[in-house]
Amino acid sequence: MKALVVEDNVNLANSIAATLSEAAFSIDVADDGRKALHMLEQGGYDLLVLDLGLPELDGISLLRTLRHQQNTIPVLIISARDSLDQRIHGLEVGADDYLCKPFSLEEVTARARALVRRAKHFGGETLQCGRLEFLPDAMELRLDGKPLLLHRRELEVMEYLLINQNRLVNKGANYRPTIYLR
Known part of the structure; x- marks a missing residue:
């Protein structure tokens, strides 16, 4: 399984990447939205782990662009934007799951596996x-x-x-x- 982690905080991105690697994911990391969009357009990813507060192109705009392009990659948003309205907005724009910071790395792994499993197995x-x-x-x-x-x-x-x-x-x-x- 191949995942793209999009997070501009280097330490957090490395922690998420290391945890998912231990769970048998192959990981690429991008630190801004434009770079991530380019990587996603190349294809081959089974999961997108997405922060919302990104330079160049914010996470919501990136997600809108993906869904407008009919890209159905499972998306797990991880964000400090934790109000109910913000979580609902992220899901309505096209995220499959939303996790608020701070979070448990074990929960990221569990949610990532569940999203990929649903996408691969359709039930x-x-x-x-x-x-x-x-x-x-x-x-x-x-x-x-x-x-x-x-x-x-x-x-x-x-x-x-x-x-x-x-x-x-x-x-x-x-x-x-x-x-x-x-």
Whole structure:
């Protein structure tokens, strides 16, 4: 899974990027809206993590442009703009989720996974590869219909591999699967 983190605070951008990398995301970072728009136009992203207070092109304008271009990438807004009106506005413009600062990095990961899962599976379709099947909504892996007992991280790796089957995937520094498909 590939995500673009758009945040002008370098420390925060690096923290979000490191956390998502540990969760098997491949990460690119942009520090202004125009740069992000150019990167998104190149395609290939599964998720956009978007701050609203950006130089060059603010987050709301970037989001409007994406949706006007019919770009359906899942968007998670992370912003200090925490009033109810601002959150509603972000969602109405086209964000899929809205998280207010300060926030937990673990929550960013959970929300990111949920957004990508919804976009990839359209309601939790079962993923299959040979005799293996993965049920995303239940986070359950089965072999020949029988559940396999795996740790959460192992299930996440299997989900990632099944989503990306027939594609080359990169091994990140903290990405150590314990199950291999042959």
